[in-house]
Amino acid sequence: MGTRSGCRSLFVVRRWTRDTILALFFALASLALYAATAAPSVATLFDDSLEFQVVLPTLGIAHPSGYPLYTLLGRLWTLLLPLRDPAGRANLLSAVAAAAAVGVFFLVARRLAGSRPAAVIATVALIISPTWWSQATIAEVYALHGLLVALFLYCLLRWEGTPVAAGRRQVAAGGAGSSSFQLPASNTRWLAAAALVAGLGLTHHHMIALLAPAALVFVIRTDPSLLRRPRRWLPLLLCALAPLLFYLYLPIRGRVTGSLDGIFTPTAWGTLDWLLARGYSVFLTSNPFGVSRGLGTYLSLFPDQFGVLLCLGALPGLAIGWRQNARRYVLLLLATAAQIAFGAAYKVQDIDVFFIPAFMLVALWAAWGMTILVQWLESILTRYSLLITRYSLLITLSLSAIVLVQPAxxxxxxxxxxDRSRAWGVYDYGADMLANIAPGGEVVGLLGETTLLRYFRDVLGQRPDISVVPADAETDRFAAVDTALAAGRPVYLTRDLPGAAARYSLDAAGPLIAVSPKAAPAVAPAGRPIGAGIVLVDARGEVRWTHAGPVVRLTLTWAATAPVAEELKVSARLLDEAGQVVAADDRVPVHFAYPTTAWAPGEQVQDVYDLTQPAGAAGGPYGVLLILYRVADGGEVGRAELSAVTVGGG
Structure with missing residues (x-):
């Protein structure tokens, strides 16, 4: 008996050692994938990723709920990691969090399903699922949120499996064997860990609260004595509430810095309103974006992530999983229902990321369902052939691997x-803007565009002399421009501002629009006549090198000899030696902001066009052709050939 017991103990140790090694393998493998495909620096303009790439390195205030845990972790990470620039480091933080979540997810699936092959299949499916992968390569909150969700479930399942919890269930069921059965001192270490993880989750993303009802039912069903001994809840509540102290970061740090939109106020009510994210409740109570989704849209989310077969594999778990373990079944069922219900009720455009916990839970259902299905198949096959019994593991792996074909x-x-590893476009755009701002200049634009400039100024320390004014409302942009002009500061717009052409003179300054007081009519300077009363005063071509390759930038100076009655567009073209067009840029002058009908006679207008050499194109001289044509009917009014530009090979 002693030898057999010792062998059984050794087997258990070896089994869990293999699972730990597999979890580590999946974590490292996914980390290699996510790090290799992570964006090298800033990669987006109009989402939260760019905001976090500014907030984390500078200890700023993120949008509601403030994300203090993520901010502090991100600050430490960007300080200590010696790789890439701060934005790239923030992207790698998501890769590390996502990889850690994958490792923990495998352990959860292994405990829940009881089958190592099924847990492997579910884990691989999660690793390569589109939404999860996309959030592992940029600075976003969802990878860390997924890690906290997986850790929470893992701690609950570990606590359920402790001898103390099992003993209490045995007593509650009357199966202790004798009235003298004694329970050891309560071991709530893993339950306390789950409470701590839940508290940390609340300081990161509030969606973890959706797991609370399922967790409470699971805990009470696992240890009913908790209902009779309420004092045992006190240390658990302390573990859950203690992390909320991280929210003190908001009013403390808010006294020296603000949110990027300038809205946060570090008062008690301002902090409470911020951490509760009350402004986002509008997406639950109404539909500000006019989002329209039917049942089919929500149902298709899951096959889009995992494929049809893996989703079908979840059905046996949903159908009869309660027979194997009713507590775990209820835990998964309530958690999944809460996550899906919230996702369906939340009327935002990027809904996929809010379904990430639901995707993880469905993958767990699939692991459980595949285990049940394989057990059923083996029970049938073993009746007919001992050979099949001998190779049952191979059969199990083969059948399970089929479900990965579609996701793969x-x-x-x-x-x-x-693969965002070469996504340098946003970085190059920001550097280009910065290079075209005059000393002491002010840039007025949408929040995302000005945040990009703040990254270069506040995080990288470049051009501390410039100022930025985020203004999404057109009236606010007009007010900011008027204030800057009155103060005599150079001022720029990041994009067309409707009505600005009638109030100001506009010129292209690289990708920006330089604003100045409206020019008075004057005598037109000498230049090359193009047609329709337009002359080309000057034209310069230069080759700019970006991460994507060479770009030919044409800087043109136009002038009108008289008022222009019709709106014209410019077609700038790059021609190869055979006269074929290899690149073209067609637009209204000054980045669509300054139509020819708004030009004052004699006013000189600077205009910019970028012509990108196609990848793989041969280097050498390229011709440059300008065509001026009417917007109304496309009719050409004039053209001019410029000096050739020598471009290096792409």
């Missing part, structure tokens, strides 16, 4: 979109 094909096809 989807991942391979989507790889060019998922």
């Amino acid at each position: 094909v989807t991942a391979i096809r989507a790889f060019p979109q998922q």
